[in-house]
Amino acid sequence: MTTWNLAVPEIPAERAERYRAAGLWSSSTITGLVREAAVRVPGKPAAVDQHRSLDYAGLWQRCLAVAGRLRGEGIAAGQTVVLYLPNSVSWLECFLGLVQCGALPVMATESLRARELIEIIEASRADHVVTVADDGRFPSLHRAVHDAIGLLPACGPSPVVHEVEVPGGLAVDAADAESGEALHQMLPSDPALVQLGGARCAACLLIGRTHEDYLCSVELSNRRCGVGPDTVMLIGIPASHNFAMASPGVLGALMAHGTVVFAPDPSPSTCVPLVHAHGCTHIPLVPSLLGLWSEEAGRDPEPLRSLRMVLVGGAPLDLDLAAAAQTRFGAHVQEVFGTAEGLVAYSPLEMDRVLEPRAHRLVPLSEQDEILLSRVVAPDGTEGQELLSRGPYTVPSFIDDPPQAAGVFDSVGWYHSGDLVEIERAAGPAGPLEFRVVGRCKAQINRAGEKIFPGYVETLLEEHPQIRHASVEGVAHPVLGQAIKATIHLVPDEEGGWLRPLALRRYLHEKSVAGHCVPDTFDLIRDEDQV
Ligand code: J2J
Incomplete structure (x- = not known):
C-alpha cells in the first residue's frame, strides 16, 4: 500500500x-x-x-x-x-x-x-x-x-x-x-x-x-x-x-x-x-x-x-x-465548459444548434452529474443562479481544504462553481439537463482562458514601495474576453520621481510573475497630498 x-x-x-x-x-x-x-x-x-x-x-x-x-x-x-x-x-x-x-x-x-x-x-x-x-x-x-x-x-x-x-x-x-x-x-x-x-x-x-x-x-x-x-x-x-x-x-x-x-x-x-x-x-x-x-x-x-x-x-x-x-x-x-475540479459539459453535436444562440446549451457529460442552482448576488449587484454540481468525476473538496477556499465545496460535496447559469431541460422534465453560462459571481478575471485572482496581483503591486494602494479588475476586451486593469495610487520616490507603466511591468517581470497576471493597463494616480 x-x-x-x-x-x-x-x-x-x-x-x-x-x-x-x-x-x-x-x-x-x-x-x-x-x-x-x-x-x-x-x-x-x-x-x-x-x-x-x-x-x-x-x-x-x-x-x-x-x-x-x-x-x-x-x-x-x-x-x-x-x-x-x-x-x-x-x-x-x-x-x-x-x-x-x-x-x-x-x-x-x-x-x-x-x-x-x-x-x-x-x-x-x-x-x-x-x-x-x-x-x-x-x-x-x-x-x-x-x-x-x-x-x-x-x-x-x-x-x-x-x-x-x-x-x-x-x-x-x-x-x-x-x-x-x-x-x-x-x-x-x-x-x-x-x-x-x-x-x-x-x-x-x-x-x-x-x-x-x-x-x-x-x-x-x-x-x-x-x-x-x-x-x-x-x-x-x-x-x-x-x-x-x-x-x-x-x-x-x-x-x-x-x-x-x-x-x-x-x-x-x-x-x-x-x-x-x-x-x-x-x-x-x-x-x-x-x-x-x-x-x-x-x-x-x-x-x-x-x-x-x-x-x-x-x-x-x-x-x-x-x-x-x-x-x-x-x-x-x-x-x-470545463472545470479542473470536475464538471465538464459540451454543446450538442448538431451544427445548427451551435449556430442558433437561443438554442445554444451545454450538456453535462454524465447522467450522474447532479446540478443544483443557488440564488446569489454577484459583486456587481446583479442577481443570478450559481451553478453547483457533484458527480462521478467532480472532486468532493480541495486537498487540505485551505481557509481561502472556504465555501467552494460545501459539507455535502457540492462544488460551487462561481458561474451564473440558466438551465433548461431540452426534452421535457425527464430530458437531459442543459445550461448556458450567463455570468460569474466569483472574484476572478478570465483573461483569454487564464484565470487570475485580483487579490494576488494587488498584493504583488502593493509590495512596491512607491505604491500606496492597488485595485485590480477585469474589463471587457474584444479579443481576450477580459483584460486586466490596475488602478494604482502612487507615492513619489525620495527624489520626488513617479513610477511609470514601463517600470511597473519591469518590476513585475523581475518579481518573476506569470505574464498573464501582469495588468494590461495601468491607471496611475499621483497621491500628491500624501507626500
Ligand atoms: C464560460 N466560461 C467557461 C465556457 C470554462 C475544459 C475546458 C475548460 C476548462 C477550464 C477545463 C467556459 N464558457 N465554455 O478544465 O476540462 C470558466 C468558468 C469555469 C472556469 C474553470 C476543461 N469554460 N469556463 O477552463 O479550471 O468560469 O477549467 O468555472 O481553468 O472557466 O476554469 P479551469
Whole structure:
C-alpha cells in the first residue's frame, strides 16, 4: 500500500458505489491505457512533436525507462512532484513515468513563473520538481524553477530538481526500463495527478484526481467528441491544463489509440503547418484564439481540411464568431465548459444548434452529474443562479481544504462553481439537463482562458514601495474576453520621481510573475497630498 504525502479527498462510499455500479469508473489506470495500447497497436504513432515521434510500443518503453530512472534519482511512491515542462513528447513521457513511479504529479502549466511555483511547491509540499535542462532552450522556465527554489523559506527541506532535456527526453539506460516495469502496482482508485484550481494565481488550490474519476471524464468526453483510433489531436494550449489533458485532450487520444501532436504554442502560424503535416482532426482552443484561427481558415482553408472538430472552452464563447469559424473550417466548432475540479459539459453535436444562440446549451457529460442552482448576488449587484454540481468525476473538496477556499465545496460535496447559469431541460422534465453560462459571481478575471485572482496581483503591486494602494479588475476586451486593469495610487520616490507603466511591468517581470497576471493597463494616480 502506498502512503501518499498528500491526502486526496475521496468521493463518499455511497456515491462511489453508485458510479461503479453504473459502469462509469474504469477498471484501468492512466499508465494501464498505454500498456494495453502497446500490446494491441504497438506500431501505431502515439505522440509526436517537432523533434521526435513515438509509437505505442516506444511510448510504453519510454514510460517504463523514465519511471525507472526517476526512481533511481530518488522519487519514491507516494511523493509529490511538480511537473513543469513545455508541450512536448518529453512532457508526456515524464507525466506517464511519474505515474508509473507511483508519484503524484502536480500539473504546473508552463506560463507560471517563480512566484506561482513557490506557492505550488509550498502548498503541495513537493518533494521533487521535474523541469527543463539548463541548455539554453527554455531559459525562462529554467530560471523560474531556480528562482523559486532560491526564494523558498530556508526552514523547510527544498525539493530536489530533476532536469530533462526537452527534445530528447530524460537520458536512460537499459536497466532503467527493467526497474520501471517492476515498480508500482496501482489501483484505479489511487490518486493519479493534481490539477491546480480555477484561480491559479491565488494561493493555489490543489485538486486531487484519481485514475477512475479522471478516466471517466476522458471516456465520456471521447464519446461526445467522436474521438477514435483515427483521431489526431493537436495540443498547442498548455498540455498540463485540464482542458488539454482530459477534455478529451491528450488522454482521450491515447485512450482511443489515436495520436497526439504537441505544438509549442497554439498560434495558427505554429500550428497550421502541423495540422497539414499530420492530418490533425481535433484541436482544443480558447475563445481568444478562435478569431485568429478563423481568419487563417478564411485566407486558406486547404491546409486545415483534415480538421473535424475545433473544441473551444475555458472562457465565454462568442456564438457569431463560432458560427463564422464553423463555416470557414468546414469542421464542427464545439463549445466546452470545463472545470479542473470536475464538471465538464459540451454543446450538442448538431451544427445548427451551435449556430442558433437561443438554442445554444451545454450538456453535462454524465447522467450522474447532479446540478443544483443557488440564488446569489454577484459583486456587481446583479442577481443570478450559481451553478453547483457533484458527480462521478467532480472532486468532493480541495486537498487540505485551505481557509481561502472556504465555501467552494460545501459539507455535502457540492462544488460551487462561481458561474451564473440558466438551465433548461431540452426534452421535457425527464430530458437531459442543459445550461448556458450567463455570468460569474466569483472574484476572478478570465483573461483569454487564464484565470487570475485580483487579490494576488494587488498584493504583488502593493509590495512596491512607491505604491500606496492597488485595485485590480477585469474589463471587457474584444479579443481576450477580459483584460486586466490596475488602478494604482502612487507615492513619489525620495527624489520626488513617479513610477511609470514601463517600470511597473519591469518590476513585475523581475518579481518573476506569470505574464498573464501582469495588468494590461495601468491607471496611475499621483497621491500628491500624501507626500
Ligand atoms: C464560460 N466560461 C467557461 C465556457 C470554462 C475544459 C475546458 C475548460 C476548462 C477550464 C477545463 C467556459 N464558457 N465554455 O478544465 O476540462 C470558466 C468558468 C469555469 C472556469 C474553470 C476543461 N469554460 N469556463 O477552463 O479550471 O468560469 O477549467 O468555472 O481553468 O472557466 O476554469 P479551469
